[in-house]
Each structure stands twice: as structure tokens, then as C-alpha cells.
Amino acid sequence: MKRNNSFLKYISIGFWSVKEVFMYPANLLGRLAIYIIRILAFGWIYQSLFKINPSVSEITAVDAVWSLSFVQLVYQSSGHVFNEFQNDVKSGNIATQINKPYNFLYSKYAKLFISGIFKFIIFSIATVIVLIPVFGVPDITFTMILAVIILCLLGVMLNILVECCIGMLAFWIEETGPVYQVFSRLAWLFNGTFVPVAILPEWMKIFSLIYPLGIPFVVGRIFEDSFNTVFIIVILLLWIILFFVINNLMFKNANKRIAIHGG
Amino acid sequence: MEAIHVRDLNKEFVFNEGKIFKKKNKKVQALKNISLDVKKGETIALIGPNGAGKSTMIKILTGILNPTNGIATVCGLCPWEKRKELAFKIGTVFGQRSQLSFHLSARDSFVLYEKIYEIEHDVFQNRLNRLIKLFEIEEFIDQPVRKLSLGQRMRCEIISSLLHNPEIIFLDEPTIGLDVVAKRNLRDILRNLNKEFNTTIFLTSHDTGDIEALCERTVIINEGEIVIDQKTLDLKQTYIKKKKLYVRFSKPTEFKNGDGVNVLDKNEFDVTLEMDLEKVNFKEFLEKIVSTYDIADINIEDPSLEEVITSIYEKK
Numbered sequence: 419m420k421r422n423n424s425f426l427k428y429i430s431i432g433f434w435s436v437k438e439v440f441m442y443p444a445n446l447l448g449r450l451a452i453y454i455i456r457i458l459a460f461g462w463i464y465q466s467l468f469k470i471n472p473s474v475s476e477i478t479a480v481d482a483v484w485s486l487s488f489v490q491l492v493y494q495s496s497g498h499v500f501n502e503f504q505n506d507v508k509s510g511n512i513a514t515q516i517n518k519p520y521n522f523l524y525s526k527y528a529k530l531f532i533s534g535i536f537k538f539i540i541f542s543i544a545t546v547i548v549l550i551p552v553f554g555v556p557d558i559t560f561t562m563i564l565a566v567i568i569l570c571l572l573g574v575m576l577n578i579l580v581e582c583c584i585g586m587l588a589f590w591i592e593e594t595g596p597v598y599q600v601f602s603r604l605a606w607l608f609n610g611t612f613v614p615v616a617i618l619p620e621w622m623k624i625f626s627l628i629y630p631l632g633i634p635f636v637v638g639r640i641f642e643d644s645f646n647t648v649f650i651i652v653i654l655l656l657w658i659i660l661f662f663v664i665n666n667l668m669f670k671n672a673n674k675r676i677a678i679h680g681g
Numbered sequence: 682m683e684a685i686h687v688r689d690l691n692k693e694f695v696f697n698e699g700k701i702f703k704k705k706n707k708k709v710q711a712l713k714n715i716s717l718d719v720k721k722g723e724t725i726a727l728i729g730p731n732g733a734g735k736s737t738m739i740k741i742l743t744g745i746l747n748p749t750n751g752i753a754t755v756c757g758l759c760p761w762e763k764r765k766e767l768a769f770k771i772g773t774v775f776g777q778r779s780q781l782s783f784h785l786s787a788r789d790s791f792v793l794y795e796k797i798y799e800i801e802h803d804v805f806q807n808r809l810n811r812l813i814k815l816f817e818i819e820e821f822i823d824q825p826v827r828k829l830s831l832g833q834r835m836r837c838e839i840i841s842s843l844l845h846n847p848e849i850i851f852l853d854e855p856t857i858g859l860d861v862v863a864k865r866n867l868r869d870i871l872r873n874l875n876k877e878f879n880t881t882i883f884l885t886s887h888d889t890g891d892i893e894a895l896c897e898r899t900v901i902i903n904e905g906e907i908v909i910d911q912k913t914l915d916l917k918q919t920y921i922k923k924k925k926l927y928v929r930f931s932k933p934t935e936f937k938n939g940d941g942v943n944v945l946d947k948n949e950f951d952v953t954l955e956m957d958l959e960k961v962n963f964k965e966f967l968e969k970i971v972s973t974y975d976i977a978d979i980n981i982e983d984p985s986l987e988e989v990i991t992s993i994y995e996k997k
Contacts, residue, residue, distance in 0.1 A: 430796035434782070434789070441784045441825075514780040517743045518797055519768035674747050 424520070431525050432532025439533050446540070453494055453541060454548050457487050460612070461553050481641040482614040484556040487545045488566055489638040492573040495538040496634070499530050499578055503585025504594050512676065523582075523669045530578045538574060562640060565647045569637035572654040577634035579661035586665065589672035605631035615639045633657055683754075684849050684881040685719035685742060690751030692737050692905075711737040712748070713905040721848070722879040726886060726896035726913070730994050734905040735885040739853050742883070743773050756848050769798065772842030776854035779834065780841055781826045787837040788822045791844060798845035805844065812840045816870055832863030839867070843874070849881040850874070856888050868894040889986040901993060909993065913986075920989045924963060926954045927980040934974055942966070950977075 439446065461483040468479035477485070503526070506512040516522050558566075584601065587594045606612060608626035615626055615638050623639075626632040633654065639645050692712040697705070711734045719725050727735050740746040742755050744764035753760060756770040773780075781790040795805040813819055816836045821829055829837065835855060842850060852871075856864045872895060874880050884896060892899055892913060899916050901909040911919065925945075928936075933949035941960025946953040956963060970976070 427796050427799070430793060434785075434793045437789065438782060438784050511778055513740065513745050514773070514775060514778045517745050517764060517768055517771075517773060519765050519799070520797060521765075676746060 427520055428524055428528035429532070431520070432528040435529040435533040436536045439536060446537075449494065450541065450544055453490060454544060457483065457490060457545070458548065458552065460486050461549070464614075465553070476643050477614060477617070477641045478557070480554050480556045482617075483549060483553045484558075485614050485638040485641055487549060488570060488640065489635045491538060491541050491545065492570055492577060492635050492637060494541045495534040495570075496530070496574040496577040496581070498581070500581040500585035500594055500598050502526060502530065503582060504588040507588040508592060516673075516676070523665060526582060527578065530582075531575060534574045534578060535571070538570060556641065566637055566640055568651065569640065569647070569654070572651065572658065573634040573637055576654055576658050576661065577631075579658060579665060580630050580634065583661055583665050583668065586668050586672055589668075589675050601631045605629065605635070608632040615642075627653065630657060630661070682721050683718050684721045684723070684756060685717065685883065686752075686754045687715055687717040687742075688752040690715040690738075690741065690753055691749045692734070692741060692746065693749045711905050712741075712751075715751070715902075715905075715907060717900065717907065717910070719881060719883065721881055722875070723898060724875055724882040724884070724896045725898045725900060726884045726892040727900050727902060728886065728889075728892060728990065729902040733902045735902060736853055738902065739773075739851050739883070739885055743771060743851050744768070769845060770848050772845070772847035772850040774835075774838050774842050774850070774852045774855050776835070776852075776857040779826070779838060781834070781837055783827050784825060786823045786825055787818070787829070787840070790826070790837075790841055794841055794844050800845055808844060808846065809840075812843060815873065816840055830863075831858050832860065832867070835859060835863070835867060836870070839870070843880075846878070847880065849883060852882065852884045852886075854886050854888075855884070856886065856891050864888070864890065865894075871895055889990060893986050901990070903994065917983060917986060917989055920993060921983055922958055922992070923984060924956050924958060925982040925984075926956060926967075927978075927982070928952050928954065928970065928974075928976060929978040931975040931977045 464482045464486070465479045468482065506515065512522070515525070518525075581598070584594055584598050587597060591597070608615070608618070608622055608629055615623060615636075618626070626639075627636065636650055636654065639650075640647075690712055691710070691714060694709045694711055696707045696709065715734075715738065727738060729735050737746065741748050742753060742760055744760035744767050747761045755767060758767045758770070760767055781787055782793075791809055794800075795802070800808075813822060816839065818833070818836055818840065821833050822837075826834060826837065839850075839852075839855070855871075856867055859867065868891060871882060875882050875895075882895060884891060886892060896913050899909070899911065899913045900907055909916065929951050930949075934952075936944060936947060936952045936954075938944050941957040943955045943957075944952060945955050956966065967979075971979075
């Protein structure tokens with residue numbers, strides 16, 4: 419038996435999960451419809467608010483709508499993945515996955531990240547198709563587009579790691595839903611889901627950079643004059659490394675705590 | 682060569698009991714000093730009542746759970762230390778859990794396992810084609826797993842655990858929920874698998890039919906301890922304490938209870954007897970009634986393995 423490259427194994431797991439996503443096109447279309455309705459609704463709200471003051475904290479209504487869509491793109495591509503771990507641990511299905519010739523944790527990352535990229539591509543295309551005719555093109559350069567893509571993908575990666583970390587708490591506390599609810603609702607205040615981060619008070623902006631559930635959505639601040647893309651990429655990478663290490667340590671410990679009874 | 686070697690294996694689970702501020706740790710000893718050897722190509726059943734430790738044992742041997750202490754090697758590897766290496770050498774089937782994607786077809790899952798188990802494509806194709814024929818799944822291999830019947834799904838589950846040609850296959854209640862025909866087919870397939878590939882079969886089941894049909898050796902475990910370890914055929918002989926005898930007479934006959942002989946049912950031509958073999962010598966008794974009565978027919982019935990095992994559980 420020939421031993422292939424492990425990396426290819428994880429890529430295969432990732433593409434297999436993409437196939438699962440496309441197995442139910444109605445689910446994907448439903449999510450897409452809700453996403454479009456949400457950004458349109460918020461876009462129109464921003465438009466009427468910006469009529470009173472056309473430039474709040476240096477950004478325009480069009481910038482605000484687009485920054486909201488960037489934040490939503492990250493969320494739609496990586497949100498709610500903590501359930502993956504929780505369900506496997508609570509149902510005992512982890513038993514059928516843990517004794518396979520791969521690292522269970524990395525297989526989860528591959529599955530979530532590659533399917534996340536596909537969702538990101540689909541939702542990005544929908545965003546461009548809907549937002550340009552309705553709200554227009556923001557003041558954006560080619561370099562900024564590239565930066566948005568990099569920041570979104572790093573955001574997706576970090577959000578998956580953070581949510582996996584919360585999901586892994588299921589090994590200790592079983593029900594991680596309340597933990598996720600508390601942290602995610604707080605994140606919504608600071609990550610630009612409802613209010614563009616650009617118009618938040620200064621201390622909230624700083625908090626959004628140090629709050630692990632808020633930082634994946636930092637792409638929403640791209641239109642701020644003070645936004646330093648390279649600095650933010652470095653911060654995102656540091657958070658990614660930190661959560662990668664934390665998750666590995668947690669999983670190592672969790673491994674010894676696995677208790678699956680009966681059947 | 683030993684396929685499985687276990688010495689003084691212990692597993693203790695610790696649970697939290699009580700309310701938030703008055704939590705107490707409760708310890709449950711799931712396995713107590715288990716020692717066991719299984720030869721390559723052997724078919725062995727691990728049975729016991731609910732909560733006896735069967736699943737814990739199988740999960741330790743497949744690397745899913747870590748024991749509290751003790752030694753175990755499976756295919757020469759320590760399961761909880763060499764989990765990934767061991768995965769290439771063993772196959773697992775958990776009757777109550779699925780390792781196939783519920784949403785995709787069985788073929789899609791098999792193709793993924795080709796990559797996961799790093800099987801060369803040609804080898805994979807040949808093996809899959811052979812297993813498709815053996816398990817007769819051509820008709821539904823391309824249907825989503827969620828649309829398969831339980832019996833069809835179990836056949837696919839077993840195929841997914843055999844694609845990498847494992848040396849040992851661990852089956853945890855593989856026939857649970859299957860109808861009589863599906864059970865018989867699955868047992869035939871597993872028997873052929875053992876004969877054709879010399880695959881070691883390690884089975885846990887509550888269904889004594891599985892054990893009688895498949896396993897040459899039976900280990901009974903209760904409250905975490907091995908209470909009996911012997912050949913399945915011998916198990917019946919050792920633990921049968923009663924026999925049933927149906928006698929049909931050629932003419933109306935009166936038959937009464939005797940010492941160690943209990944009349945269960947009777948009419949003028951037929952009688953059903955239950956004999957206590959600790960009190961009655963069966964051979965002598967049989968000779969006596971054949972010479973004494975005018976007999977048209979006799980039928981002797983041993984208790985089923987299920988009855989034997991029930992009596993063992995009750996005694997232990």
C-alpha cells in the first residue's frame with residue numbers, strides 16, 4: 419500500500435464536504451436569499467441615515483453597505499461551525515471519526531475551510547450582482563479588492579478556529595450553545611454586523627481588534643483612512659497561530675476525556 | 682501470531698453527579714483486569730448484559746478510548762498510542778453509528794475512504810468491485826445513504842470498513858435492528874470474509890444467532906470482568922442443565938412426573954418432558970422409555986444459546 423501525501427488527504431476531505439453542501443441546493447439558495455434580503459435592508463437603512471449626514475466618520479453610505487457585506491461574507495462562510503464539534507461529541511459520532519488514519523482536528527479544519535471558501539465564492543458573486551446595480555460601486559482600488567479577499571479568507575480561517583475552540587468545550591461542558599451565544603452576540607456589537615465599525619467610538623474600535631470573536635470580521639473596516647492592511651494581516655495571522663496552538667492543546671487533552679457509552 | 686493481546690486492562694469512568702454547587706465525582710469501573718489473547722483468523726464474540734463493558738473494550742482496542750491502566754496490542758500496535766497506524770490495519774463497524782455520509786451516496790463515501798486509507802486507485806477499484814459483488818449492493822450503491830434501508834446501509838458500512846483490507850474487523854452489534862433475512866445474509870457474508878481472507882472477526886452482540894453463526898469462541902463479560910472464555914460449541918455443553926424431550930406414543934399412554942423428570946404438557950398420545958440433567962442420566966432414561974413404552978416418535982431439544990447465556994448472566 420502506497421502512502422500518499424497527507425495534505426492531499428485533507429484536500430479530499432474538504433472537497434467531499436463541498437459535495438455535501440451542494441447536495442441540498444435549496445438550503446444554499448435559502449441562505450443566499452436571506453443574506454441578500456439582509457444586506458439590502460441594512461443598505462437602505464444606511465442610505466436613509468447617511469442622508470442626514472452624508473459622511474459619518476469618513477465613510478459614505480455606499481462604503482457602509484459594502485463593508486457590511488464583507489462582514490457578512492465572512493460570517494456566511496464560517497459562522498455556526500461550533501455545532502460540528504458539539505454534535506459529534508454529544509451524539510458519540512466522534513467514535514466513527516477518531517479511529518481513522520488522519521488527525522481528526524485537521525480533518526475538521528479541512529472540511530470547514532474548503533467548504534467555507536466555496537460558500538465565500540458563491541456569496542461574493544451574489545453580493546457583486548446585487549449591490550452594484552442597487553447601491554453602486556464603492557471607492558475601491560484593485561489593491562483594496564485583493565486586500566478584501568485576503569482579509570476575508572483569513573477572517574474565515576480565524577473564525578473557524580475560534581468556533582472550533584468553543585465547540586471543543588463540549589468535551590468538558592457538553593452544551594456549548596450558551597457560550598457561543600454570549601460571545602457571538604457581543605461580537606455582533608463590535609464586528610460591523612449591524613453598525614459599521616467606522617462609526618463606533620474609539621474604545622469600541624480598539625476592543626473589536628482584541629476580541630477574538632470580533633477580529634475575524636475586521637475586513638469591515640477597510641474603508642477607514644486609518645486602516646493599515648499589512649498591520650491587520652499580521653494581527654490576524656498571530657490570532658490564527660494562537661488559536662491553532664490552543665486548539666491543538668485542547669484536543670490533546672480532550673482526547674483523554676472521550677467517554678462514549680453503550681453501542 | 683496473536684492478533685490481539687490484552688493484559689490487566691482497566692478502565693474507570695468518572696462522572697459528575699449532583700447540582701452545580703454540590704457536584705460529586707462518581708467513579709464507575711467499566712473494565713477490571715481484563716486479559717485476553719486472540720489469534721489471527723479467529724472469530725470471537727464478546728457478549729454480556731447491558732453495561733457489562735463490551736463497547737468500552739472494543740473502543741479501547743480500536744484506539745477510541747484510553748484505558749486507565751493495563752497493556753494492549755492490536756496487530757502489534759498499542760491502540761491508544763498508535764491510533765493512526767492501527768487504523769490502516771483494522772476495520773470498525775458500529776451498528777448504532779454510521780461512518781458513511783448521510784447525504785451522499787455510498788460510492789462517494791467509498792471514494793473518500795480510498796483517499797483516507799491511501800489506497801492505490803487500481804487496487805481500490807478491484808477491491809470495491811469484488812466487495813460490491815460479494816455484498817450485492819449494485820442496485821443501491823449510487824443512492825444517497827439516507828434513502829437506504831437499515832440492512833442495505835449495514836452492508837455499505839461493512840464494505841467501508843473492508844476497503845483497506847484490514848487484518849481485524851471489529852463489529853459492535855452489527856445486526857441490531859435488522860430483519861431475519863438481512864441478519865442471515867450479513868452473517869453469511871462475514872463467514873465468507875473470514876474464510877476467504879482469514880480476517881479476524883471480533884464481535885459484540887446481544888443476538889445469540891450472530892454468535893452461533895459466526896464465532897468459534899465466546900467471551901462473556903459481566904460488570905467489567907471476564908466470567909467465561911471458551912469455544913461456543915462447548916459453552917452449550919458445559920452449561921446445559923436441562924433438556925426437553927417430546928415423545929409420541931403409538932397408543933394412549935399415561936405418563937407421570939418422576940425424580941428429575943417434569944411433565945410440561947401431555948395428552949393421551951403425546952408428552953413433553955423436561956429433564957434435570959443433574960438428577961437424571963439422560964442416556965439411561967432414554968433407553969428406559971424406549972424399552973418400556975410403545976413409541977412412535979421422539980424429539981430431543983437442547984435449550985437455545987440464549988437460554989444458556991441468560992442462565993449464566995443470572996448466576997453471575
